[in-house]
Amino acid sequence: MPVDGTEAPRSGRIAAELRRRIAAGELAPGDRVPSTREITREWGVAMATATRALTELRREGLVRAVPGVGTVVADVDAGADAGAGAGRPVRDARQAGPRPAPAARARRRSATDGALTPGRVVTTAVAVADAEGLAAVSMRRVAAELGVSTMALYRHVADKDDLLLQMMDAAFSEQPLPADPPEGWRERLTVAARLLWGMFRRHPWLAPALSLTRPQPVPGALPFTEWALAALEGRGLDLPTVMTAHLTLVNYVRGTAVNVEAETEAEALSGLDVEEWLETQGPALGALLATGRFPALGRLTAAGYELDLDVLFEFGLQRLLDGIAVLLGETP
Structure with missing residues (x-):
């Protein structure tokens, strides 16, 4: 590459x-x-x-x-x-066993310096998930990072599901939307989509944890919904279409970001990074291309195409917004 x-x-x-x-x-x-x-x-x-x-x-x-x-x-x-x-x-x-996340290790050392709080529990859980994935987060693991008993956590979170909701809320709340929105609908949706993308990149576990069909009650996520709906409302679309356009945008960003977590898990399971894995697939792909049945793919492979998720995200985002523009009767 x-x-x-x-x-x-x-x-x-x-x-x-x-x-x-x-x-x-x-x-x-x-x-x-x-x-x-x-x-x-x-x-x-x-x-x-x-x-x-x-x-x-x-x-x-x-x-x-x-x-x-x-x-x-x-x-x-x-x-x-x-x-x-x-x-x-x-x-x-x-x-x-897993090495504690760097931020979590620091919090573990300081856990006895003050009382255990919900914020301390959630921040530690987020640090573990960021470093090792959501599967590494358990009540026992978070308690170990904080240097307290597992039962001590239940005074601050009801269970693991409640902990996950609070983790998601913390992630959404750390990057607020601008106080002064741009005037154009396209500019507003672009701002929201890029903030979401950055959030999913910082916290790769967040995109897989977020459900589209069974939306979780995450207070920190509601400003993003309100921002997108307000950007499209009153522009000639009926309300169900406005909501569908918003969900399509969110699902596009989330769906692209899911690849980040999936790649990290694949690397951990196989012991191979993406370049090493591609090298193992080279002979099989070369044999397929040698048949001459896929000339366009062969030319692209020879040119050395390199997948960049950030470039892929931005390209898809602009094409999706072009489609919404057509829906609104505008020229993309």
Whole structure:
């Protein structure tokens, strides 16, 4: 896949920092290294950049992929490049259990500094979900991160379903809509869609958790609904059509964002990042293209097309808004 002149140096710097942590012993053999999702958050880079950084370390033999666990520090000899990280007993990464999310670890250390609060419980649960996915969130896990008993959580949340609702509300509430909306309907819907997309990117678990057919009572999400309805109301459409247009927009953003969580889970289960997985599919795809039955796909593959979810989102968003424009009798 093509690498531009900006992303390549950044992936190299990230790899160098992880290499330093391994050499310093901050990451010992068997320890999980930051996932691609954690790297994108810590360094503010694209998923492809994070993938390149981990691929570089794999090729050097410093890390290895463990199916069902993720990428861990490889066992190295005392004279190997990892230096101070060498010579330590290797822990079985499958038995080591999940490493606490960085933000959650900090909250665990400070949990005894003050009373347990609903906000502390929810923030910790969100940190675990952000780092490891929604499946990692349980009442027992959140209690362990906070350093309290599981039963202590039930004074603040009714059960796991209630915890999830509060997590979703917190995620929607962290990025409020602008106080002064743009004048045009298209501009207003664009603002809302991009905010939702950013929210789903920061919290990959949120899109799969959000139901379209059985909408959850999430107070923080209602301003987005009101914003979209107000943008389209009074423009010649009946109210059911206005609501359907709004739901179509939300479902488009959500449906595209679901791929982020799915890719992270696939990487954890297979131990392969997207580039490594594509390499395993190369021979099969090459054999299909060699038949000559798919000339357009063959030309595209030869040109080196690179999928970028952000580009895909923006392209689809503008085409969807073009369709709404036609519905309103406007020229896209």
